[in-house]
Amino acid sequence: MDKIRTGIYVSGDVLAECDDYCTKQDISRSELIEQALKLFLATRTIYTKSNVLVPELAECIAQASDEGITKISKGLFRYAVEVEMLIAILAGVFEVSKNELKDIRREAVNNVRRTRGKINLDDLITRNFDEGIADDE
Template sequence: MIENGKNRHTVWLTDEAWNMVGGEYKADGCSTQNEYIEKAIRFYTGCRKADRNERYLIDAISGVLETRLGALGDRIGKLLFKMAVEESMMMRLLAMDESLTFSELEHLRKWAIQTVRKTDGGLNFDDILRIQQ
């Protein structure tokens, strides 16, 4: 029998569940217990779909972030290696000058800190050599 586009279905419920429907359907603004049950089924199904979609989005976003962060890590690693090479060259040249005193070294350190802050760390040995000349 089809009534208002709906079919009759037999559903087995515990007495406790049926009593819950009877006590809540009017408070929810439903005109019948069937309307309340259908609404509850749609709500629960929507929650389950949202949970699956949320997990899908979390997995998708996680995959993108892992890829991007991996590339960022590689880039930072390469930049740190470049900086270590530049620093090694600088320390070797500085150590070759035996006339340098510790107070001069401290003055040089302060100058280097200020220069790096001004240039946001974008200096290399060639830039410093140009400044010195």
């Protein structure tokens, strides 16, 4: 692409700031001005076409959001099915009073809050095993 030489008038402080930037970025003044003009023109194009771009962008964001929500919902449903199965199995094996169930729920809520949902099954088993030994003593 052929380059055209042209002259421009710029205030001294803007030129000094440009030269400082060019030195730090190791680019020429011409490269900086060309990049700045391209950015300005692109920004103007986006601004003038924003009545088309903004609704299209909003629609794309909404669609991506809906897809993400659908995936999360399906995952939560599968998870809930597995939890329901575990609860049914455990309820068939253990007899737990309503008060014991309240205590277990309170402890579970506190553990999830404390660990921010990063519960380690090994830690739970070890803790419950240690508590069982302490209760036996």
